[in-house]
Amino acid sequence: MSLVLTLASRNLFHDRLRFVATMVGIVFSVVLVMIQMGLFLGFGRMVTTMIDHASADLWILPKGAKCFEDPSLLDVKLRDRVATMEGVSWAVPLVIGFSDWRLERGEVTPVFIVSADLRDGSLQPFNVVDGNVQTLTQGANVAVDRSYFDRLGVSGVGSTAEIRGRKVRVVAVTDGIRSFATTPYVFVDLKNARNYTGTPRDRASSVLVRLKTDADREKALSAIRAQVGDAEVLTSEDFRSRSRSFWLFGTGAGAALFAGALLGVIVGTVIVAQTLYSSTKDHLNEFATLRAMGSSNAYIYTVIIYQALINAVIGFAIAAGIGSIVVQMTAKSALPIVITPWLMAALFALTVVMCVASGIGAIIRVVRIDPATVFMR
Amino acid sequence: MNDHVVEARSVEKKLGRGAGEVHALRGIDLALRRGELTLLMGPSGSGKTTLLLVLGCMLTPSSGSVTVCGTPTADADKEALARIRREHVGFVFQSYHLFPTLTATQNVQLALDIRGEHGRRAAQKARDALVMVGLEQKVDSLPGGLSGGEQQRVAIARALVANPSVVLADEPTGALDGKNGQSIMRILADTAHERERAVLVVTHDPRVVPYADRIVEIEDGLIVQERTDRPRMPTAVPFRA
Numbered sequence: 057m058s059l060v061l062t063l064a065s066r067n068l069f070h071d072r073l074r075f076v077a078t079m080v081g082i083v084f085s086v087v088l089v090m091i092q093m094g095l096f097l098g099f100g101r102m103v104t105t106m107i108d109h110a111s112a113d114l115w116i117l118p119k120g121a122k123c124f125e126d127p128s129l130l131d132v133k134l135r136d137r138v139a140t141m142e143g144v145s146w147a148v149p150l151v152i153g154f155s156d157w158r159l160e161r162g163e164v165t166p167v168f169i170v171s172a173d174l175r176d177g178s179l180q181p182f183n184v185v186d187g188n189v190q191t192l193t194q195g196a197n198v199a200v201d202r203s204y205f206d207r208l209g210v211s212g213v214g215s216t217a218e219i220r221g222r223k224v225r226v227v228a229v230t231d232g233i234r235s236f237a238t239t240p241y242v243f244v245d246l247k248n249a250r251n252y253t254g255t256p257r258d259r260a261s262s263v264l265v266r267l268k269t270d271a272d273r274e275k276a277l278s279a280i281r282a283q284v285g286d287a288e289v290l291t292s293e294d295f296r297s298r299s300r301s302f303w304l305f306g307t308g309a310g311a312a313l314f315a316g317a318l319l320g321v322i323v324g325t326v327i328v329a330q331t332l333y334s335s336t337k338d339h340l341n342e343f344a345t346l347r348a349m350g351s352s353n354a355y356i357y358t359v360i361i362y363q364a365l366i367n368a369v370i371g372f373a374i375a376a377g378i379g380s381i382v383v384q385m386t387a388k389s390a391l392p393i394v395i396t397p398w399l400m401a402a403l404f405a406l407t408v409v410m411c412v413a414s415g416i417g418a419i420i421r422v423v424r425i426d427p428a429t430v431f432m433r
Numbered sequence: 434m435n436d437h438v439v440e441a442r443s444v445e446k447k448l449g450r451g452a453g454e455v456h457a458l459r460g461i462d463l464a465l466r467r468g469e470l471t472l473l474m475g476p477s478g479s480g481k482t483t484l485l486l487v488l489g490c491m492l493t494p495s496s497g498s499v500t501v502c503g504t505p506t507a508d509a510d511k512e513a514l515a516r517i518r519r520e521h522v523g524f525v526f527q528s529y530h531l532f533p534t535l536t537a538t539q540n541v542q543l544a545l546d547i548r549g550e551h552g553r554r555a556a557q558k559a560r561d562a563l564v565m566v567g568l569e570q571k572v573d574s575l576p577g578g579l580s581g582g583e584q585q586r587v588a589i590a591r592a593l594v595a596n597p598s599v600v601l602a603d604e605p606t607g608a609l610d611g612k613n614g615q616s617i618m619r620i621l622a623d624t625a626h627e628r629e630r631a632v633l634v635v636t637h638d639p640r641v642v643p644y645a646d647r648i649v650e651i652e653d654g655l656i657v658q659e660r661t662d663r664p665r666m667p668t669a670v671p672f673r674a
Contacts, residue, residue, distance in 0.1 A: 059539060059546040066534035345530040349591075350493065350519025350545035352512060427515075428491045430530050431482055431603050 060355070062164045064362035065262065067339055078331040082371025083378065085324020086407050090379040092317035093391035093403070098386075101394055102236040103303040104296045112264035113273070114280065115295045116147075121262070122302040124295075125168070125211040125237075127153060129259040130287050137283050138263065143271030144280075148178040149260035153244060153253030154239070158218040159209030165240045167208070167219070168235060171249035172199070178264040181243040187213040187228035193245045199228035204240035205387065217246075219252045236303075238390050265289075321410060322433060328367060329414035334362060336418035340425060348427035356422050360415045368411035372404050438490050438521075438598045438631040439465040440598065444497035446483055446654075454536035457483040459654040461498070465599055470625040470632040470644060475651040481635045482603065488633065489522050489601045490514040502598050519548055524591030525621075527600035529584040531576040531591075537563055538572045541591045548595055566620055582613025589620055599631040600624055606638055618644040 068075055101108075106124045107115075116138065118128035119423055132149050139147040151171040158164050172180045172192055181189050181199040191197055200208055200221070209219060215226045219242070228243075244252060255261070267276050281289045290298065304310030336343070343356050379395055386393045444473050446458040457480045463486070465471055486492040489500055490506050493514070499506045502521045506514060518524075523544075531540045541559035545551075550558070563572050566586040576584055585605060592600050602621060606614035618634075622644045625632040634641060642648065650658040 058551045059535075061545055062539065063532070063535065063543075066532075070534050091491065182579075341530065342532050345526075345532075346543070347515065348518070348524055348526075348530075349544055349547060350515050350522065352519075354514055355547050428486050430526055430528075431486060431491075 060358050061362055063361050065366055067335060068363050070365055074331055074335060078328060078367055079371055081327025082324055082367060083375045085320045086372055086375035086403060087378050088320030089317045090403055091382060092313045092392055092419050094395045096313045097394040097399060098392045099236060100300045100304060104299050107296045109182045110264055112178055112292060113267045114265040115290050116263040116284055119286045119288050123299040129261060132258050132260045134284050134287060135263045138265055138280055141279060143268055143276035145266040145268045147263055147265045148173045150179060150262045150264055151249040151253060151255045152261045153255060155219050155252040157208055160217060161209060165207055166239050168239045168367055169249050169252045170241055171246040172243045173246060181228055183232050184228050185231045185232045189228045189229045196222055196224045196248060197227040198224045199230060199243040200226055201230045203234055203235040207240055230261050234390055236391060250272055325410050325414050329417050332364060332415050333417045336421055343422050344425045344427050344430050347425055348430045357419055360418050361412060364411040364415040368408045372407040436466045437464040437621060438467055439501050441488060441499045442497055444487060444494040444499060446487055447495045457654050461656060465631040465633050467631050468625055468629045469646045470622050472645040472648045473633055473635045474637060474648060479651045480654040481651055485601055485603055485635050490517045504564050521598045523597035523600045525588050525592050525605045527604035527607045529588045531584055531587055533576050536573050536575055537568060537587045540587055541594050544591045544595050558594055562594040566590045582609050585609060593624060601632045604636055605634060606641055
């Protein structure tokens with residue numbers, strides 16, 4: 057094995073204080089980027105959680121609807137027209153909207169009503185941990201997530217409260233259906249959803265469509281689009297993408313997260329560049345000696361690049377450890393940080409690029425070394 | 434066959450520019466021969482180190498020519514000069530210039546590493562070179578744990594390990610006491626005579642004269658005297674600190 061790695065690691069570890077400073081810079085930078093991007097991913101997942109869990113292939117939406125929570129309404133007759141079309145398995149109206157939840161102790165808190173269709177299974181409460189969702193249709197029953205028990209003033213199945221002055225009973229409890237807007241989702245049946253949100257009988261927020269397994273999807277999509285007039289027909293993937301795009305970029309939230317990540321990259325690059333440069337400057341005499349001995353510039357660059365890579369690997373390992381702790385700590389929070397293997401791989405690549413790019417200043421300094429200087433010292 | 438390993442012909446070297454320009458070498462003709470230890474002597478500012486740098490391919494002459502093992506240096510760029518140094522020249526510096534974080538073996542091995550020789554074989558060669566200079570007990574020591582004389586011996590092992598055709602030493606005894614100075618000069622003399630290398634020692638230390646086969650004196654950038662009638666190498670210790 058070449059001595060390059062040995063030389064690079066000794067150069068780095070020789071000055072422990074500087075090495076620690078470098079590590080702090082890299083870890084700070086990578087953790088900051090990791091959290092920002094993890095929030096971005098978490099946010100991106102959260103804003104599409106209902107779309108992800110609906111078993112629909114297509115969504116018929118009011119023209120220009122930007123996301124699942126969009127309050128626009130469309131004519132529910134579209135549902136009847138589409139349901140009988142060739143290739144369509146079922147079409148179900150969905151009603152959503154904000155409402156008021158009055159706790160037994162009298163406080164009022166806003167909730168987000170989602171109509172569940174239990175017959176066709178278009179969008180139902182998921183991750184059910186207690187109770188029976190089938191009973192949602194049997195009166196003024198609701199399903200809530202246990203993470204909102206305190207907010208809603210309930211303790212589980214059997215608890216009661218009021219929505220818009222109507223008494224409701226919790227019949228099912230879910231786990232992990234969190235709302236990014238912190239307004240709890242409350243699942244009810246379609247009829248109750250209309251009552252709680254004030255949606256007229258001839259209106260719906262959207263229509264969910266499931267295609268038959270043997271249907272020609274493109275053909276069915278074109279045919280449905282021709283039938284719905286002003287309304288829009290989106291595939292689940294398109295609707296997911298539109299929702300993400302609206303919440304992440306339309307609101308500026310994504311830009312803020314990216315700006316934070318960019319800041320992290322800049323801070324990390326500057327710190328690593330500064331410490332690598334100063335380390336190189338301290339070892340200039342050694343690099344000049346190498347040059348005097350006849351080493352090629354490439355050999356010296358390799359030493360510096362290896363220093364950068366060692367920084368990157370150790371810094372990233374520490375940051376990844378911190379990142380995994382943060383992920384665990386936020387798993388049950390309103391906005392969990394999501395770190396996927398791809399994000400991890402991308403962050404590692406970014407760390408390597410950041411550290412190697414930081415070595416450019418040091419390399420430029422080394423290029424100017426005059427090997428003759430070793431005879432003057 | 435020509436025994437000249439390094440040949441300088443009509444070498445001139447100007448350093449600096451404008452009003453600060455110095456004519457450091459003013460037409461030097463010098464050949465370094467295989468199996469010969471040459472001393473380059475002269476007062477401070479005479480051009481000794483500049484000549485060493487030109488002969489060692491650190492600098493190119495302003496005019497005239499230098500060839501190292503038949504390769505002219507005149508038109509060589511920095512990388513080409515580095516390649517000539519790597520292939521043919523071993524350097525010994527007054528301040529040793531060892532890498533403080535590497536062991537003696539690793540310091541010597543570095544000279545092989547930059548030539549693309551890696552691994553156990555290179556490490557063994559490095560240890561053998563250290564044994565040759567009498568440092569078999571210090572192969573794993575860091576430079577900080579070695580005396581000045583020992584450090585210079587590591588530096589000589591480093592200069593010799595890749596079997597260069599020429600060894601250029603700049604004041605190798607300058608920072609050493611008498612005993613260590615003698616030891617270093619003996620190694621350099623052996624390198625010239627037993628290993629058939631051309632060795633040039635730049636010095637202003639008269640105590641090293643008995644080890645020379647030839648003495649070249651330089652003044653104001655000109656060779657003013659060249660002689661071979663040096664005193665015989667003594668058997669007793671000539672150095673006294």
